[in-house]
Amino acid sequence: MDLAFWRTKWARNEIGFHQPTVHPALSAHWPRLKLAAGSRVLVPLCGKSHDLRWLAAAGYEVLGIELSEVAATAFFAEHGLTPTIDRAGPFIRYRTVQTTVLCGDFMQARQAEVGLCTAFYDRAALIALPPLMRQAYVQVLRNLLPPTARGILICVDYEAAVQPPPFIVDATELEALYTPWCDLLPIDRQPADVKGLPAFERIYDLVVRGS
Numbered sequence: 001m002d003l004a005f006w007r008t009k010w011a012r013n014e015i016g017f018h019q020p021t022v023h024p025a026l027s028a029h030w031p032r033l034k035l036a037a038g039s040r041v042l043v044p045l046c047g048k049s050h051d052l053r054w055l056a057a058a059g060y061e062v063l064g065i066e067l068s069e070v071a072a073t074a075f076f077a078e079h080g081l082t083p084t085i086d087r088a089g090p091f092i093r094y095r096t097v098q099t100t101v102l103c104g105d106f107m108q109a110r111q112a113e114v115g116l117c118t119a120f121y122d123r124a125a126l127i128a129l130p131p132l133m134r135q136a137y138v139q140v141l142r143n144l145l146p147p148t149a150r151g152i153l154i155c156v157d158y159e160a161a162v163q164p165p166p167f168i169v170d171a172t173e174l175e176a177l178y179t180p181w182c183d184l185l186p187i188d189r190q191p192a193d194v195k196g197l198p199a200f201e202r203i204y205d206l207v208v209r210g211s
């Protein structure tokens with residue numbers, strides 16, 4: 001799952017992961033984070049998700065990071081938004097008043113371009129990555145998020161022989177990745193589908209601990 005894999009997916013419009021509506025777990029569970037209005041929310045590997053728009057409409061400042069410019073361009077066009085476009089370090093930055101998408105490799109994300117995010121939302125980001133990249137991803141997230149930052153993480157389980165992504169990231173691995181720096185609380189399990197096959201999504205609430 002290198003960068004070329006995802007660029008090709010977007011170029012061919014093979015984006016079965018993209019949901020036509022806001023993810024139900026976001027609207028159901030986001031309020032439990034009790035964020036201050038205007039908080040900046042990091043959405044890693046954001047695609048062109050409607051969840052970005054939901055977060056902005058809920059009054060947050062949204063900072064998505066996405067490799068594909070096809071995805072970023074489509075997101076703003078599909079929501080009738082006209083972003084300003086400039087460079088920000090290693091990223092191409094698409095920016096409107098409430099929503100910014102940094103186009104480039106999440107692994108290069110630094111505080112300088114991302115700013116202070118006090119919350120994050122991970123749907124199909126961690127689980128899009130193979131094992132070693134998951135460790136790198138979590139390390140970048142850890143570097144970006146301050147103590148007390150909160151987030152929602154959605155993972156998926158399925159039994160059929162599905163070619164990843166998405167990867168099944170079990171509870172043991174999640175604990176190894178997150179509990180050294182976060183409190184990790186399972187909050188829900190919901191039926192879902194993966195590539196048209198029955199699946200379950202596990203939803204987690206995370207809080208970054210002080211060091």
Ligand SMILES: C[S@@+](CC[C@H](N)C(=O)[O-])C[C@H]1O[C@@H](n2cnc3c(N)ncnc32)[C@H](O)[C@@H]1O
Nearest residue numbers: 006017045046047049066067105106123124128
């Ligand atoms: C499974 S999709 C999920 C997209 C989005 N979170 C959603 O719910 O629709 C994974 C996304 O991560 C992007 N991606 C993969 N590797 C990336 C990286 N290293 N940096 C930034 N984006 C990446 C892909 O282009 C793809 O849009």
